[in-house]
Amino acid sequence: MVFEGSSAAISHTGKVRSNNQDSGYSGANLFVVADGMGGHAGGDVASSIAIGRMEGLDHTYPSTDDAQAALQAAATTAAGDLIRAAKERPELAGLGTTLSAIIMVDDYAVIGHIGDSRIYLYRDDELTQITADHTFVQRLVDSGRITLEEARYHPRRSVLMRVLSDMDIAPDLDMFVMPTLPGDRWLLCSDGLSGVVDEAHIAKAMRVGLPPGRTADNLLKQALDGGAPDNVTVVIVDVGGAHPLSSGTATIVGAAATPSDIPVPAPAPRPSLTGWLHPVRQAANEPTHFEPAAAYLDELIEEDQRRGRRRRIGWIAALLAGLLLLAGAGWLGYQWTQTRYYVGADEDSVVIFRGVQQSLGPISLSTEVEDTGILLADLAPYQRSSVERTINARSLADAQAITERLAANAHAPLPDITPTPTPTPTGTGEPTP
Structure with a gap:
């Protein structure tokens, strides 16, 4: 067919x-x-x-x-x-x-x-x-x-x-x-x-x-x-x-x-083993x-193994360099956080903290610097709410100034706003018209 x-x-x-x-x-x-x-x-x-x-x-x-x-x-x-x-x-x-x-x-x-x-x-x-x-x-x-x-x-x-x-x-x-x-x-x-x-x-x-x-x-x-x-x-x-x-x-x-009877030109030089293993752009x-031949293949296999090892080493080096960059950036970022301060609260008192109010997983980015001893219970409601939400400070001195103002107001007597009762007149006991 x-x-x-x-x-x-x-x-x-x-x-x-x-x-x-x-x-x-x-x-x-x-x-x-x-x-x-x-x-x-x-x-x-x-x-x-x-x-x-x-x-x-x-x-x-x-x-x-x-x-x-x-x-x-x-x-x-x-x-x-x-x-x-x-x-x-x-x-x-x-x-x-x-x-x-x-x-x-x-x-x-x-x-x-x-x-x-x-x-x-x-x-x-x-x-x-x-x-x-x-x-x-x-x-x-x-x-x-x-x-x-x-x-x-x-x-x-x-x-x-x-x-x-x-x-x-x-x-x-x-x-x-x-x-x-x-x-x-x-x-x-x-x-x-x-x-x-x-x-x-x-x-x-x-x-x-x-x-x-x-x-x-x-x-x-x-x-x-x-x-x-x-x-x-x-x-x-x-x-x-x-x-x-x-x-x-x-x-x-x-x-x-x-046509097959074309004169055959002189051949180009045959590449040596070195040229095969390390080629340049061919003419x-x-x-x-x-x-x-078999001997060349053995060398090619060995060379490929070397290339594989170099490639793996390059990947590992690049990975390590990336990890080091990430670690360096993380360290610099952490160091910056340690230049920050804020006023916050623990269970019952006002505390000065160094760092920022965040965490990276289980790692807290703040540490306690000073427990001021000011009780939250002694603060006015609006002051206590501000402390619990945290108050940012520009420096440790600024944080201490904030707590001093809180301390000054913590023990001040509250104004007496109880209404005064109207006196009852003496005599017949009847209300005065």
């Missing part, structure tokens, strides 16, 4: 690099993205070789098992081609490429993947990453040592753990089969897109529902607007749905679309991916 759907492929050098090492393929049943590595020429050659071997898979298959077997065999053959290319051209030593491919078989997508290019599925208004990056940083994410957000900016995010290269005759691809439905939209892309445009914006572009070609253009524009430090390749595949079946021949983009013609 022929796959029914529409697709588009697009590739761009980006804003920093001087050549395009990506390749992409969009055909009748086969869809591929390959991101080359290995210097100015090696990446071009590697991704072109991979696409060249994959092209022959673009036909119908009786079963998904047959498609899987064909995909694995083509990847193994491509690895052999890379090994021969490196032997024939020593300047290409170390070349390699990522490979993410889909073969549509009836209602199923047969997927093969190695490296850090990605395959996404947009279904029911949700974008899902289908493939897992074969990178050093992804291992850190999987082990819970860093978050996905930290992985986006990790200095080792381009170190590949698995790749199609001239160092492995039997590449270990992730191979699996997924059912696909009418209305599904599949996205294959190099990290030039996924490393710049986050999933929320990719999903937003998918949600608009434009045809694959216009959607791919939209995603490319977002990558370019974000700086596009690497090559950007996008392949979009719609399953059934609103867009009609594309007609014509397969579309090949990127390095694989150029436009230097590789963005590395496949380190």
Whole structure:
């Protein structure tokens, strides 16, 4: 059965690099993205070789098992081609490429993947990453040592753990089969897109529902607007749905679309171990991916452990500094309160306090300075009420002056306001008219 759907492929050098090492393929049943590595020429050659071997898979298959077997065999053959290319051209030593491919078989997508290019599925208004990056940083994410957000900016995010290269005759691809439905939209892309445009914006572009070609253009524009430090390749595949079946021949983009007999320029110097462990901004013609040997990985792991320790120390130092600032501010605030005074009351007498009339939980911000001995019972009602509500003072001397005035009034005799009785006249005992 022929796959029914529409697709588009697009590739761009980006804003920093001087050549395009990506390749992409969009055909009748086969869809591929390959991101080359290995210097100015090696990446071009590697991704072109991979696409060249994959092209022959673009036909119908009786079963998904047959498609899987064909995909694995083509990847193994491509690895052999890379090994021969490196032997024939020593300047290409170390070349390699990522490979993410889909073969549509009836209602199923047969997927093969190695490296850090990605395959996404947009279904029911949700974008899902289908493939897992074969990178050093992804291992850190999987082990819970860093978050996905930290992985986006990790200095080792381009170190590949698995790749199609001239160092492995039997590449270990992730191979699996997924059912696909009418209305599904599949996205294959190099990290030039996924490393710049986050999933929320990719999903937003998918949600608009434009045809694959216009959607791919939209995603490319977002990558370019974000700086596009690497090559950007996008392949979009719609399953059934609103867009009609594309007609014509397969579309090949990127390095694989150029003639293969172009003279190979002198390679850029390969980065040393020191450069890998302490990278600076890469030149436009230097590789963005590395496949380190075991010794390099050991050092990368040790370095990441050191980074983790430094990060923890930094967090602890920042926490301690924050606590010290809070403690210092609290101490200064407390010291200020101890310059304040007020007149208040204890159970039965007038007392001078130092501090303010508040508490911080169980901690009182005032202390008793002097019990004046003036009894509350000896005060007039309005004076007693004022003392119980507390009377603020500017200083200890001011507080003492307030209590002296209270003491002066405390024992003063109250005015006699008892009414004088009217005298009764003597005589007949009758009231005087």
